[in-house]
Amino acid sequence: MKLGNAAAIIGFGDAYADENNKRDPLQLATEATAIALADAGIEKTDVDTLFTGRAPWADCRPQWNNIFASHLQMPVIISSEITFHGAGVNAMLGFAVEKIVTGRADYVLCVQSDATPLFVDTVAMGAATDADPQFEYPYGPTIPALYAQWACRYMHEFGITEEDLAMVAVQHQDWGIHHPKAAKRRFGKIDIETVMNSPYIASPLRRWMCATWGPGGTAGAFIVASAEKAASARAPIYISGYGSYSTHEYLIERMALRNAPASLGPLPNLNTTGLTEAAAQAYEMADMRPDDMDMVQLSGNFAHTVLMEMEDLGFAKKGKAMDLVRSGAMEPGGSLPVDTNGGWLSFGQPGISCTVDSIVEAVRQLRGDAMGLAVPGAERAIVYGGGGMLACHAVSILSNKAS
């Protein structure tokens, strides 16, 4: 269905933590929610539905969604974690829209926070959670080593070089140095040589081609409500379309996958993801095309995933996103700004909330309230939340104009 202007984010808040201002996920989510409620001009008692992504890594208690509602003493019709990896953090906006358009909710609070670098020993955590504990983990993989399998094939099949991946990292840093919360801001401007001189983490991925931890903690909270309520809001951001798709859990299962839509290409492959399907749903629902987007926020945890995601979102043919990078379109001042807070590569990953940071950046840009470099005149943004081993995908198209 075409969504039109059925629902919008009518209130928004974000919160940040670092070593000098150590705050845990519960505190961060509470702060962001308080700001969002005030921004929407409503009380917590008006909220009747709560969605979160999966529990923060820095506070892994089961039923975190309900822990948070209880912490606020905020009884709701339903609260739920949307848990297909980090994609759930983006997909919660779509679930909120469905609650609004069916009339089952008046105000849906979508919130996510995390503060992994401040509270968790991050060295061993990643691979232990995302590698197959039977057929992968015994061999000693890390998250970069698993993502490197995609990089190995992608580079081989499309003639992409390490210097190409380095250019992706350089452009992300060009955005990140302007954002006050970006984890890699302190390193300043870099060049391709900087990236190529950084050590391999897992070949072909060097340190600067991998997302960093940090900032210490982040949170984003969004109040979703109907078009009528949006009409009186200060700066509503319409959710014009959304989509999602999931193809596997462990990477070994992705290699075994044969039953999948044609948009994934001939299987097995490690060059195309279910994002193709999620994006198609979102464009169809919004009645828009990639050309209609003024801005893109990705889940680019490695330099090569930035390229694959741009292709799967429809901005370049398969294997050709590097042409877009070389053209300068994605850089500050370019025609298609991408990851305008520095993305996961330079802004960093505070944990599961990295997926909400992408939404925060889009909302701030569309409201003319960027913390870093502003994209003047941007009206439409596509935001991608990915999770697992390029397994789970959710897309939201946001607009500051009623269409």
Place this chain on the structure above:
Amino acid sequence: MTQAPQPAIQELPLPQVTQDALPYWEALKEEKLIFQRCTSCKSAIFPPRSDFCPYCNTYGQIEWEQSTGHGKVYSFSVVERPPTSAWNDRVPYNLGFIWLDEDWVIFSEIRGASKDMAIDASVSVEYETRGDFVLPIFNLRT
């Protein structure tokens, strides 16, 4: 990295075994690499399943078959920064997907000089004892 020193082997992780895969791990103790095949659609199946073929959706037609242990490298990465200190003595080590001759795919360590690692390089299985388990690993065939 052909002769990396062996760390205390019990520090390395052991597989968390599923019931579907019990025959696989039992066969490895006799240095046999086995996988499943659907007798209906003839597809090779791995990781192991119960009796439902994911490719043709028939039930009760899955049998175990022994692999030659020969295949080609589909993708690989040389790990320089390991997940835990238990792996420190082994870095760098090569991890990748191997496409076996019977048309199934396994994830494993690929032993051989990192500079010789390449897509489509030929590999063959060998076995490493770890605790009560035997893991299949692969060597570059030169």
